[in-house]
Amino acid sequence: QNEAFWGSVLRVLAFGFVQVPVMLGLALIFALLLDSPLLKGKKFFRLAFFAPYAVPGVIAAIMWGFLYSPSLSPFSAVTENVPFLSSGFVLWSIANIVTWVYIGYNMLIIYSSLLAIPTEIYEAAVLDGASNLQIAWRVKIPLIIPALILTAVFSIIGTLQLLAEPQTLRSFSSAISSTFTPNLAVYTTASVPNYSLAAAFSVVLALATFALSFLFLKLTQRRAFA
Numbered sequence: 338q339n340e341a342f343w344g345s346v347l348r349v350l351a352f353g354f355v356q357v358p359v360m361l362g363l364a365l366i367f368a369l370l371l372d373s374p375l376l377k378g379k380k381f382f383r384l385a386f387f388a389p390y391a392v393p394g395v396i397a398a399i400m401w402g403f404l405y406s407p408s409l410s411p412f413s414a415v416t417e418n419v420p421f422l423s424s425g426f427v428l429w430s431i432a433n434i435v436t437w438v439y440i441g442y443n444m445l446i447i448y449s450s451l452l453a454i455p456t457e458i459y460e461a462a463v464l465d466g467a468s469n470l471q472i473a474w475r476v477k478i479p480l481i482i483p484a485l486i487l488t489a490v491f492s493i494i495g496t497l498q499l500l501a502e503p504q505t506l507r508s509f510s511s512a513i514s515s516t517f518t519p520n521l522a523v524y525t526t527a528s529v530p531n532y533s534l535a536a537a538f539s540v541v542l543a544l545a546t547f548a549l550s551f552l553f554l555k556l557t558q559r560r561a562f563a
Contacts, residue, residue: 353496356432364443387441398505422510450484
């Protein structure tokens with residue numbers, strides 16, 4: 338019956354509905370580029386794509402908080418006109434941080450799956466006259482669907498566990514409340530302390546995470562066998 342908690346759940350669901358497909362789409366594109374014979378300097382780009390994941394989430398949030406802040410950002414011409422830390426934008430500003438950090442992690446999983454595909458399949462596609470784009474769309478992507486499903490499940494779980502980024506950005510934005518995300522609501526409630534209510538929030542959040550992950554797996558498996 339806690340409206341603030343359920344509001345935070347709806348907020349992260351809207352966040353995940355937009356952020357997860359964008360992140361996984363970019364991770365797939367980067368992985369396909371690394372696996373493409375057309376890309377030069379693959380070692381450099383592999384490191385460049387993965388490097389943000391080496392930055393701890395709190396540090397990344399602080400760094401982007403400075404970039405978003407009009408009085409601190411070196412891009413003040415942009416931040417003074419676009420209120421990244423306002424109530425209407427801050428959720429998507431957090432989405433940008435999460436995407437920047439985790440895109441390399443998901444790319445690595447997808448790229449590892451691409452490397453496991455036998456080269457004979459590519460050679461057969463080339464002999465049939467397939468272009469690089471056709472090979473990527475008709476051969477590579479269908480064969481790495483299990484990796485895409487795995488990254489999607491990880492991302493769904495991570496979305497409902499969102500904590501470090503909004504908690505850190507609270508020092509930069511007054512638009513982030515103490516119940517902005519479910520995990521932040523649990524943390525704030527336990528700090529009161531009200532352990533009973535925090536435990537109730539935690540149980541509901543765990544059940545919601547299990548239900549969404551299970552539903553997504555069932556839907557993807559049904560489509561795979563259809």
